[in-house]
Amino acid sequence: xxxxxxxxxxxxxxxxxxxxxxxxxxxxxxxxxxxxxxxxxxxxxxxxxxxxxxxxxxxxxxxxxxxxxxxxxxxxxxxxxxxxxxxxxxxxxxxxxxxxxxxxxxxxxxxxxxxxxxxxxxxxxxxxxxxxxxxxxxxxxxxxxxxxxxxxxxxxxxxxxxxxxxxxxxxxxxxxxxxxxxxxxxxxxxxxxxxxxxxxxxxxxxxxxxxxxxxxxxxxxxxxxxxxxxxxxxxxxxxxxxxxxxxxxxxxxxxxxxxxxxxxxxxxxxxxxxxxxxxxxxxxxxxxxxxxxxxxxxxxxxxxxxxxxxxxxxxxxxxxxxxxxxxxxxxxxxxxxxxxxxxxxxxxxxxxxxxx
Numbered sequence: 001x002x003x004x005x006x007x008x009x010x011x012x013x014x015x016x017x018x019x020x021x022x023x024x025x026x027x028x029x030x031x032x033x034x035x036x037x038x039x040x041x042x043x044x045x046x047x048x049x050x051x052x053x054x055x056x057x058x059x060x061x062x063x064x065x066x067x068x069x070x071x072x073x074x075x076x077x078x079x080x081x082x083x084x085x086x087x088x089x090x091x092x093x094x095x096x097x098x099x100x101x102x103x104x105x106x107x108x109x110x111x112x113x114x115x116x117x118x119x120x121x122x123x124x125x126x127x128x129x130x131x132x133x134x135x136x137x138x139x140x141x142x143x144x145x146x147x148x149x150x151x152x153x154x155x156x157x158x159x160x161x162x163x164x165x166x167x168x169x170x171x172x173x174x175x176x177x178x179x180x181x182x183x184x185x186x187x188x189x190x191x192x193x194x195x196x197x198x199x200x201x202x203x204x205x206x207x208x209x210x211x212x213x214x215x216x217x218x219x220x221x222x223x224x225x226x227x228x229x230x231x232x233x234x235x236x237x238x239x240x241x242x243x244x245x246x247x248x249x250x251x252x253x254x255x256x257x258x259x260x261x262x263x264x265x266x267x268x269x270x271x272x273x274x275x276x277x278x279x280x281x282x283x284x285x286x287x288x289x290x291x292x293x294x295x296x297x298x299x300x301x302x303x304x305x306x307x308x309x310x311x312x313x314x315x316x317x318x319x320x321x322x323x324x325x326x327x328x329x330x331x332x333x334x335x336x337x338x339x340x341x342x343x344x345x346x347x348x349x350x351x352x353x354x355x356x
Contacts, residue, residue, distance in 0.1 A: 003107040004135060005078060006128045008144035011118060012137075015109035018082050019099025021131045025147050026050040026075035028127040029290065030116045032269030036336020037095070038064060041072040044156035044177035045246065045288050047219040048149035050076030050127065051268075054116050059095035062086025068179040068335055072098065073156060073219070076129045077106035078115070105129045123264040124290060151224040153177060153247075157198035166192035169352045172210035174198060176228070176247050177218030181335040185345050186214065199227070202234035211352040212241040215248025217331065222250035222260050222291055229255045241324035241351040243344070246289055249327035253293040253318060256302050263314070266290035270337035273310035274317070274330055282310055285330035286337025292329065293318065324351045 003017035007028065030052040031040055037058050040051060051074045060083040077099060086094055099106055107129050119125065126144040156177040164183055168190030173183055176198050183193045196205060198218070205213065213235055222229075225247075232255040235242060244252050250260050267287040274285045295305045295315035307317030307328060317328040332341040 001131055002133060003105075003129060003131050005107050005110060005115070006130065006135065006137070006140055006144070007118070008125045008127065008141060009118075009122060010137060010141060013107070013110040013115060015107040017131050018079070018096055018106040018108050019077060020103045020105040022103065022105050023128065023130045023132070024050065024076045024105045025126065025128045025143060027124060027147070027149055028052060028078070028119065029124055029266060029268060030054055030119055031288070032271065033336055034270070036066075036270065038066050039068050039336040041074060041077070041098075042067040042069045043179055043288060044069050044073050045217050045219045046074040047152040047156050047177065048075065049219070050074055050078060050129065052078040052112055052115055052119070054112055056080040056112070057083060059083035059086055061088035062091035063093040063095065063098050064088060064090040065092070066335070068181060072102050072104060074104065077104060078110065078112065078129075079106070079108045080110065080112045082108040119265050124266065149220050152220040153198050153218050153225055153228070156219060158195055159197060161197070161200075162195045164193040164195070166190050168192065169211040169349065170194070170209070171212050171214050172196060172205045172208065173214040173216060174200065174205070174248070176216045176225075176251070178216030179331070179333060179335060181333040182214065182216055182245065185333045185342065189345060189349055191349070200231075202231040202238070205235065206238055206240065210240060212243065212348060214348075215242065215244035215252060215327070217246035217248065217288070219247070221262070222247060222254055225251055236323070236325065239324070241348065243348040243351070244327035245331060245333070246329060249318065249329050250291060250293055252325070252327050253295070253298065253303070256298070256320070258298045258303070259294045260291050261294060263290055263292050267309070272330065274307045274341070275310050276307055277305060283340040284338045285316075285332075285341055286334050287330045289329060
């Protein structure tokens with residue numbers, strides 16, 4: 001069946017329908033990872049977005065036990081070529097069936113390189129996937145311009161508290177749309193990880209006397225999370241060691257007087273170089289974000305930049321002055337992507353007093 005991707009600037013790509021045939025409007029973003037498409041599909045940070053994979057062949061090893069959450073989250077999926085006959089000893093099914101199961105529409109057979117160039121030159125924009133060959137651009141374009149992602153953290157966060165048992169430090173993980181490997185990275189270092197829904201109050205978290213607090217990644221505009229930001233102000237004042245990733249990094253910055261803004265097309269992929277400003281060392285990182293902290297305008301008595309992106313100089317991490325708090329924009333838990341910066345979890349353990 002034919003399918004069409006219509007961008008809000010009026011550009012139309014024609015391809016073949018994959019997954020669900022329902023009509024979809026979403027923000028169109030691209031990911032440059034060469035592998036790890038399943039981890040991308042199941043990353044809650046993609047809620048409210050449709051993902052373009054720039055690598056030309058997707059699905060060749062099928063669906064494997066590498067999911068980062070219980071289900072896929074993108075509104076749509078856009079690829080150059082979808083493998084119809086996956087082959088891998090761990091394969092449990094095809095991308096096509098996976099998309100159908102979760103009612104996610106997609107499109108294949110389009111020039112994803114040309115599409116990505118448009119998004120890089122003009123910036124991220126909204127789009128529609130439709131199988132209606134009689135679509136009316138005059139009716140569709142106003143709808144595309146009106147679409148906003150809104151507050152999607154409530155959609156992706158866990159519904160109730162859960163615990164990963166461990167004999168080491170007690171970590172409270174605030175689930176803003178957490179990838180599973182964040183909790184696993186802490187748990188394999190011996191930590192007992194208690195996972196809390198995003199709307200949990202600071203008082204409830206602190207009442208259980210955690211040794212440290214972890215703020216996870218998540219989707220959407222950080223400024224939509226006003227109530228969470230107010231709770232983070234209380235956690236900041238508690239003097240409990242805090243480590244934050246991605247959306248958690250942005251929210252902690254907003255809680256301390258910084259600002260954030262939307263990037264032209266964001267960072268999404270597994271090969272982004274970040275520089276540790278203290279050591280001068282560069283690490284290759286996994287990233288997925290469309291917003292960035294304006295760290296240069298933060299009060300220098302409150303915080304200082306800790307990492308920057310080597311490609312464009314944007315902020316990638318903040319260290320808070322006089323506090324056991326540091327936050328990063330990239331993903332030290334990887335999945336997918338390099339594990340260069342996994343040592344940051346060890347730094348967090350040290351902040352909590354080490355493994356003893």
